[in-house]
Amino acid sequence: MVQPILVKRFVISPILSPVHTPSRDDAVLHALVDFVTSEGLRPGDRLPTERVLAEHLKVSRTTVREALTRWQELGLVERRQGSGTYLKAAVTRNMLHLPLTLPSGNDFNSLMHTLEIRRGLEAEAAVLSAERASDADIAFIEQKLVKMEDAFHARHGMSADEDWDFHLAVFRTSGNPLFEQIIAAMYEMFHRFWEHPLGVQDFGHASFPYHRTLFNAIAARDPIGARAEALKLIATVEDDLKRGAANLKKQNKKSQE
Amino acid sequence: MVQPILVKRFVISPILSPVHTPSRDDAVLHALVDFVTSEGLRPGDRLPTERVLAEHLKVSRTTVREALTRWQELGLVERRQGSGTYLKAAVTRNMLHLPLTLPSGNDFNSLMHTLEIRRGLEAEAAVLSAERASDADIAFIEQKLVKMEDAFHARHGMSADEDWDFHLAVFRTSGNPLFEQIIAAMYEMFHRFWEHPLGVQDFGHASFPYHRTLFNAIAARDPIGARAEALKLIATVEDDLKRGAANLKKQNKKSQE
DNA sequence: CACCAAAATTGGTTGGACCATTGTGCCAAT
DNA sequence: ATTGGCACAATGGTCCAACCAATTTTGGTG
Numbered sequence: 001m002v003q004p005i006l007v008k009r010f011v012i013s014p015i016l017s018p019v020h021t022p023s024r025d026d027a028v029l030h031a032l033v034d035f036v037t038s039e040g041l042r043p044g045d046r047l048p049t050e051r052v053l054a055e056h057l058k059v060s061r062t063t064v065r066e067a068l069t070r071w072q073e074l075g076l077v078e079r080r081q082g083s084g085t086y087l088k089a090a091v092t093r094n095m096l097h098l099p100l101t102l103p104s105g106n107d108f109n110s111l112m113h114t115l116e117i118r119r120g121l122e123a124e125a126a127v128l129s130a131e132r133a134s135d136a137d138i139a140f141i142e143q144k145l146v147k148m149e150d151a152f153h154a155r156h157g158m159s160a161d162e163d164w165d166f167h168l169a170v171f172r173t174s175g176n177p178l179f180e181q182i183i184a185a186m187y188e189m190f191h192r193f194w195e196h197p198l199g200v201q202d203f204g205h206a207s208f209p210y211h212r213t214l215f216n217a218i219a220a221r222d223p224i225g226a227r228a229e230a231l232k233l234i235a236t237v238e239d240d241l242k243r244g245a246a247n248l249k250k251q252n253k254k255s256q257e
Numbered sequence: 258m259v260q261p262i263l264v265k266r267f268v269i270s271p272i273l274s275p276v277h278t279p280s281r282d283d284a285v286l287h288a289l290v291d292f293v294t295s296e297g298l299r300p301g302d303r304l305p306t307e308r309v310l311a312e313h314l315k316v317s318r319t320t321v322r323e324a325l326t327r328w329q330e331l332g333l334v335e336r337r338q339g340s341g342t343y344l345k346a347a348v349t350r351n352m353l354h355l356p357l358t359l360p361s362g363n364d365f366n367s368l369m370h371t372l373e374i375r376r377g378l379e380a381e382a383a384v385l386s387a388e389r390a391s392d393a394d395i396a397f398i399e400q401k402l403v404k405m406e407d408a409f410h411a412r413h414g415m416s417a418d419e420d421w422d423f424h425l426a427v428f429r430t431s432g433n434p435l436f437e438q439i440i441a442a443m444y445e446m447f448h449r450f451w452e453h454p455l456g457v458q459d460f461g462h463a464s465f466p467y468h469r470t471l472f473n474a475i476a477a478r479d480p481i482g483a484r485a486e487a488l489k490l491i492a493t494v495e496d497d498l499k500r501g502a503a504n505l506k507k508q509n510k511k512s513q514e
Numbered sequence: 515c516a517c518c519a520a521a522a523t524t525g526g527t528t529g530g531a532c533c534a535t536t537g538t539g540c541c542a543a544t
Numbered sequence: 545a546t547t548g549g550c551a552c553a554a555t556g557g558t559c560c561a562a563c564c565a566a567t568t569t570t571g572g573t574g
Contacts, residue, residue: 024558049524060559062319065525069323073330075356081525082567089358096361098442099331100435101346102353110353113433116381124377176370177360182439185357192353281527306555317528322556338556339536 024059028067031057036091047077047085074099100185106193108245114186115241119234121183122167126214126230128174130223137173138219144169145215149208158204166211170218194244203244206236281316285324288314293348304334304342359442363450365502371443372498376491378440379424383471383487385431387480394430395476401426402472406465415461417448423468427475460501463493 032053041047050068054061068085071077074097078088102110129137144166151159164187171180210233217225289310298304307325311318325342328334331354335345361367386394401423408416421444428437467490474482 051524062560063558066323066326066557068525069326070330073327073356074358076358079525080567081565082523084524084567092360094361094363096359096442096446098357098359098438100355100357100438101331101333103347103349103434104351104353106351106353113435116385116431116433117378117435117439120377120381121374124373128373174373176373178370178374178443181357181359182374185355186435189353189355192355308555319529320527323526325556336556337536338534339554341536341555 024063025067025070028053028057028059028064029071032067032071033091033093036087037093041087041091043087043089045087047087049084100189102189108241111190111194111241112238114190115234115238117186118183118237119231121179121186122234123227123230125171125174125176125179125183126218126226127223128176129170130218130221130226132175133173133218133221137169141166141169141173141215141218145211148211152208157202158208160204163204163207163211170214173218203240204237206239207233210236281320282324282327285310285314285316285321286328289324289328290348290350290352293344294350298344298348300344300346302344304344306341359446361446361449365498368447368450368498369495371447372491372495374443375440375494376488378436378443379491380484380487382428382431382433382436382440383475383483384480385433386427387475387478387483389432390430390475390478394426398423398426398430398472398475402468405468409465414459415465417461420461420468427471430475460497461494463496464490467493 032047035041036047047053048056050061050064054064057064068077068079072079076087076089076091076097077085079085102113104110129141133141144162148159148162148166151162167183168180171183210229214226214229214233217229289304292298293304304310305313307318307321311321314321325334325336329336333344333346333348334342336342386398390398401419405416405419405423408419424440425437428440467486471483471486471490474486
């Protein structure tokens with residue numbers, strides 16, 4: 001069986017007590033998970049120093065560092081020389097760590113890849129939201145929608161925060177927390193290398209009307225309609241991306257002349 | 258967390274070096290990327306030993322190990338004690354990494370959540386595969402399909418390895434590496450707590466025929482049909498899960514009496 | 515109290531040593 | 545000539561002790 005990219009299994013182990021199992025750094029991470037949860041540490045809090053951890057766990061500092069390096073790579077922890085190691089995200093047992101990798105993050109195809117994932121997931125989330133939305137959910141989504149529309153008219157353009165809040169409300173209504181997590185990662189990937197939409201001034205503008213039509217479908221408990229509107233919304237973003245890519249190609253051509 | 262959609266006025270071009278901290282292990286990874294590309298190393302190939310790398314790069318072996326640990330955590334590399342360090346995925350400059358941590362549990366709802374994600378993504382992957390499959394892709398998928406069917410008939414039941422290989426072939430044909438990465442995580446999350454499908458003896462059995470119908474749709478370059486078959490396939494897994502949950506509930510009831 | 519320099523703290527790096535696992539090749543028995 | 549097993553080398557994993565570099569704390573001085 002082909003193993004997933006990365007899966008770590010967190011099991012119960014004594015808190016900050018000597019480790020004995022093979023693969024020491026795994027054991028260190030297990031113990032660290034339990035320590036964090038038992039101490040109730042939250043993002044921003046400081047972890048014990050490497051030397052303290054090494055002493056308590058009866059392993060060398062090298063092993064502790066190797067374990068912390070892995071957590072750092074997963075974005076769970078941040079290290080500041082001279083200061084300490086700080087928790088960067090919530091850590092609990094039974095969490096699945098999945099590092100996503102795009103072979104070449106800044107070309108047109110890779111950006112389109114993130115949209116293909118969003119296309120599949122946002123459509124599905126819209127379906128589930130339409131099926132499961134309570135009256136309170138619908139009221140909440142509408143509130144976010146109105147806020148977004150107000151911001152749009154005030155600024156004559158899409159406002160990223162309010163836009164995201166609206167989508168977030170839809171994802172949460174779906175009742176499946178994975179949608180929010182994964183789509184947020186796609187969103188982040190997309191904008192990491194495209195913070196500046198290649199010459200597309202009114203980026204996202206075309207998606208505006210579909211926010212309300214999506215809401216209407218959800219409010220009407222119409223899964224099929226919700227799916228259709230979600231797809232239309234994503235399609236406008238794909239169009240923006242294609243226009244940006246075209247602009248870029250034109251610029252390159254011009255600069256060559 | 259989430260970056261704005263709007264145009265940012267002050268954007269640092271990724272081309273200009275963003276003054277990354279002059280940290281050694283980062284430099285080691287950059288050098289390794291160059292080495293891998295210049296040598297044309299491919300997944301499965303062996304990297305130089307840690308000692309050799311340390312000597313050539315003029316850094317300590319500890320630093321090399323820290324860098325390799327990070328690549329290992331990203332799934333780019335696999336280390337085998339006594340054997341060596343092996344490339345596990347394509348490595349290029351401009352790779353984009355994003356760690357994603359997902360909540361997971363062993364309850365019925367959490368398992369169903371993973372299937373909801375798969376429903377959205379597998380359907381989309383099937384569509385893209387049907388749109389983009391080359392003749393070689395189709396031959397490759399069919400080869401995996403036949404292997405799976407042979408294993409099925411030989412063992413009178415689904416074989417997880419061959420089943421996964423088939424789906425993997427479909428995902429890869431989609432041309433989007435994110436499908437494989439995300440769905441693999443869902444697959445793992447699903448089976449982590451459900452290695453023994455709760456009393457469902459013929460788990461996965463019902464999904465068998467839809468593998469070939471899915472293949473037929475892809476081979477016919479029929480995206481709509483491929484989507485439909487992928488959805489049917491996932492639906493059978495959802496049914497199995499529901500049956501398992503029902504069995505479990507029954508057992509609990511019986512044990513209480 | 516405000517400010518600054520020295521000292522302590524903490525993560526980052528180094529070199530060397532040894533352990534555990536794996537791969538290789540030699541050699542003897544068949 | 546083939547095979548089986550065993551010694552040995554190669555390689556990643558762990559440990560230790562020391563030092564470097566950045567940061568924080570401390571304590572004294574104006």
